Amino acid sequence: xxTGSCHGHGQMEGECQISGGWVRGLLQPRLILLLLxxxxxxxxxxxxxxxxxxMPGADPGLLYRTLxxxxxxxxxxxxxxxxxxxxxxxxxxxxxxxxxxxHAWAVxxxxxxxxxxxxxxxxxxxxxxxxxxx
Numbered sequence: 001x002x003t004g005s006c007h008g009h010g011q012m013e014g015e016c017q018i019s020g021g022w023v024r025g026l027l028q029p030r031l032i033l034l035l036l037x038x039x040x041x042x043x044x045x046x047x048x049x050x051x052x053x054x055m056p057g058a059d060p061g062l063l064y065r066t067l068x069x070x071x072x073x074x075x076x077x078x079x080x081x082x083x084x085x086x087x088x089x090x091x092x093x094x095x096x097x098x099x100x101x102x103h104a105w106a107v108x109x110x111x112x113x114x115x116x117x118x119x120x121x122x123x124x125x126x127x128x129x130x131x132x133x134x
Contacts, residue, residue, distance in 0.1 A: 027066055029105040032075065032098050039093035041081065042067060067092055075101050 027049075034040065034048055042064055049063070067090075070076040075098035078090040094102075123129065 027062070028070060028075075029102055031063075031066060031070065032094055032102045035076065035092055035094045036099070036102070039091050041089045041091055043089075045092070070098070073097075 030049065030052075031045060034045060040048070042060075045067075046060060046063055067076065067078075071078055071092070074095055076092050077095055078092045080088045081091040082088045
């Protein structure tokens with residue numbers, strides 16, 4: 001649904017915004033992908049997520065709950081990192097089951113992308129949307 005006015009309702013074409021912003025459930029596979037690049041602590045993951053244009057700033061509570069959930073499901077494992085100054089911190093890394101989860105998620109996204117492509121083709125044909133608007 002639109003969060004504001006749409007065509008014919010007082011706004012210029014292209015200004016209608018869809019609520020939601022990002023794909024629900026993207027945090028889990030995004031964390032796994034980041035951890036495959038390099039094992040990390042929760043704080044570092046928060047910083048890396050906030051650098052990404054496709055993810056909003058992570059809520060620390062949500063991030064740590066998600067990390068614990070992924071660990072309880074066997075997709076991540078953690079160990080205490082006591083090196084360096086300051087208190088010990090959990091260092092997260094991906095398990096083989098986490099890699100399998102990521103592969104399955106990617107297959108599902110490919111299926112959804114194909115369906116979305118079909119939808120957009122039908123939409124553009126029906127409304128005769130010009131190619132330059134893509």
